[in-house]
Amino acid sequence: MRVNRDADVIVVGGGTAGAIAAIAAARNGARTLLIDKHGFLGGTATAGNVFHGFFDCRGNQVVKGIGEELVRRMIAEEGSPGHLLGGKWGHDVPEYFVYSQTPYDLETFKYVIMRMVDEAGARMMLHTFFASALCADQTVTGVEVHNKSGRSAWKAKVVVDCSGDADVAASAGASYEFGRGDGKAQNVTLLFTLGGVDFDRIVEYSRAHVRVRTWGEWHSRLMKAPKLGESQPSYVSMSGKIIIDDDLEKGTELSCGFRSLRPGELRLNVTRTTGIDGTKAEDLTRAEIEERKKVFEVAKALRRLVPGFEKSFLAGTATEVGVRESRRIIGDYVLSTEDVLEGRDFEDSVCRGAYPVDIHDPEGGHVTHTFVKDGLSYGIPYRCFLPRGLENILVGGRCISTSHVAHGSTRQMPTCVAMGQAVGTAAALAARERTTPRALDVELLRSTLVKQGACV
């Protein structure tokens, strides 16, 4: 097999964390290769989400740097209204806690993120599936991949695993935990889009009527902003619990998030499938089958029952079912539940998180939110990105070293973006300084990140 040796840094997974990691590595002088199984970049961030967690619940911005640049580029392309603050979390949270979100158009995201990677000078190898880690004496030396051209090997000084599932680290023999430790992980969801909706009417009706009740027990979040191509603000987001209450669907409860940046369109996060291991092809296949069926059922029920949806139609589904949680590596440090909920700081903190712990019940119940103390943020130590016992590999994104509960916060997209900048920069510095990521001077990493606009 041909062995390619022209990269300093290889990033596996060009999703939420990985695309940013590639930008950071290339900007810091590393010859960078970014590998992804899809033909586009952005991963789960292209499924139809909104950014949760650029700000803490006091309104302090905790993710800046390349993440902020990404948002500004999307605003310039008229694909995002920017950060929205001022929403209310709900009745059981102190008054001063604000809910913030950053909506964006997913096609703009795909375009901008690819431009930024390209402009940074990182090389992309898309339509390429990671196959196995090249590893000798606990040291990762590269990756083997599969694509249309066949099988090939790629060597690098540092490999960054941003696959979401820690595929590279697991293949190299890293220890990891799965889900909450009893074989069950947060449930999975296929996000979908309805066209032909009247969102303002849906919100007003939901507030006023009981047959489809929203603003239920767990939270209520409403945001307004101008939609794409419009100048007047209208509803772009609502979340709550709908209880579908008619003869056919009696008592069916749905925790849901509705998002809308395009006029007449709504992206929905409603359906749930439990018992899925996102690292197993057979489970993922079952999830796709079950979720597609549920999406059709929910779309039909909403059309039949809720004013504002009468003329709606299924306009699209995400590229693949969204996996919230699978493997989490055991790193040199495991970020604990208390670290997150107490808002702790660390000497080697290289990025920050602030979003409440957001857990979609592995048993299929509702979503719970547990807040960081006083609505502030916590630091994420560099050690959480270093798989214990392995050299020359960093892990970023939702599969870093945390407890199951802490992961409920760190998995949010802005936090993954901030991790991407941290691990990409660390990989480039390690390659430049001819050292390993573990031996890298953390003060050099922190000062470089701060100089480059990140919050540590």
Ligand SMILES: Cc1cc2nc3c(=O)[nH]c(=O)nc-3n(C[C@H](O)[C@H](O)[C@H](O)COP(=O)(O)OP(=O)(O)OC[C@H]3O[C@@H](n4cnc5c(N)ncnc54)[C@H](O)[C@@H]3O)c2cc1C
């Ligand atoms: C349904 C759902 C809704 C969510 N809603 C929100 C929300 O509203 N707001 C929010 O902030 N967060 C939300 N999240 C959480 C957030 O989207 C994810 O946790 C985050 O995007 C994960 O980033 P990541 O970089 O770790 O993984 P991903 O963004 O998934 O990136 C992983 C990348 O690796 C690639 N890849 C994986 N395996 C391989 C392989 N073997 N070979 C090659 N490439 C590979 C994938 O194609 C992908 O591009 C949601 C998550 C889900 C699942």
